[in-house]
């Protein structure tokens with residue numbers, strides 16, 4: 001399922017707090033950084049905060065710069081991004097500024113929360129997601145029904161923690177402010193629990209007056225039959241590697257990456273690499289990892305085309321090489337067409353052997369891109 005790109009944005013104290021316990025909101029960022037946040041807001045389709053932040057801070061959540069709003073309108077976009085909140089209880093103040101400023105608003109909630117929000121006369125679209133609120137249906141709804149491709153999440157900690165723990169964040173933008181809160185009762189940015197994030201990849205750091213902006217990307221493969229945001233990033237990389245293959249009229253161009261459970265890249269490969277005219281992507285990548293590497297058992301193989309089940313050029317097809325390596329999870333973009341082999345079913349073969357295989361069809365076009373000349377023939 002395509003989701004929006006999810007960008008978590010927050011400012012924290014040096015000791016990891018989002019706020020203090022005083023009645024007023026603690027200002028953590030510098031003026032220039034507030035302007036940077038305004039720019040990020042202007043770039044997205046929607047901004048989400050938890051109901052706790054509406055209750056605590058009563059924010060307006062606007063794009064403040066008239067020039068940025070004008071640029072949005074000129075580009076055919078709404079003047080303001082869609083404002084989104086989540087609540088289980090529906091305990092919302094109908095007079096909060098959130099509802100009475102900016103453009104469209106939407107509340108995602110439970111059946112019970114929806115009854116309450118409607119009874120309170122909240123000035124927003126109220127969407128119930130059932131008895132409980134799950135993030136995946138929420139993201140699907142935002143993408144498919146509201147056309148949201150980029151979502152900025154501005155907290156608070158409860159919301160940030162869930163999105164990161166469930167592997168749903170594509171990027172984290174963190175601003176570190178040079179002060180201490182020192183009060184264990186104050187809200188933390190990230191709470192306890194298991195995180196599906198791995199060792200985050202540092203994308204960028206920037207000094208903005210006296211604060212530091214850090215941009216990170218989670219790296220850990222998904223778990224429990226679901227795709228994480230990082231799965232999508234790795235699969236995209238596999239598709240990009242396919243574009244590096246020497247062209248061929250008799251074989252597909254495919255890219256593959258093998259990633260450990262903690263998000264460490266173990267190896268990558270592509271078809272016909274290093275002068276070997278018949279090597280396949282998964283084969284090339286797996287050959288770079290010692291067979292006894294214990295990380296293989298919990299690794300994920302990302303491959304732009306599903307692993308092959310028949311081949312004339314080598315004794316073992318890639319699906320078999322994956323099983324031999326002890327890998328139990330594969331993420332792919334494209335089921336093999338009948339161009340060279342009739343009824344190839346690498347996905348079925350791997351699933352039969354107990355391997356989890358996810359097919360993320362939204363990357364199929366990217367996987368096909370370097371193979372257009374072959375597809376035209378069939």
Ligand SMILES: NC(=O)c1ccc[n+]([C@@H]2O[C@H](COP(=O)([O-])OP(=O)(O)OC[C@H]3O[C@@H](n4cnc5c(N)ncnc54)[C@H](OP(=O)(O)O)[C@@H]3O)[C@@H](O)[C@H]2O)c1
Pocket residue numbers: 009010011012017018019025026028049050051052053054056057086087088089090091109132133134135154155156157158159160162187
């Ligand atoms: N420094 C920063 O960048 C920054 C940014 C934002 C906020 N903050 C601070 O963070 C604090 C608020 O943080 P917080 O963690 O209390 O609030 P929050 O994350 O904004 O909101 C938590 C609330 O959101 C709703 N919610 C969250 N996950 C849900 C789910 N899966 N299903 C249904 N509802 C869900 C619940 O609302 P109901 O209780 O209504 O059910 C929950 O109580 C404030 O002090 C604020 O100043 C700081």
Ligand SMILES: [Zn+2]
Pocket residue numbers: 280281282283307308317318319
């Ligand atoms: Zn193969």
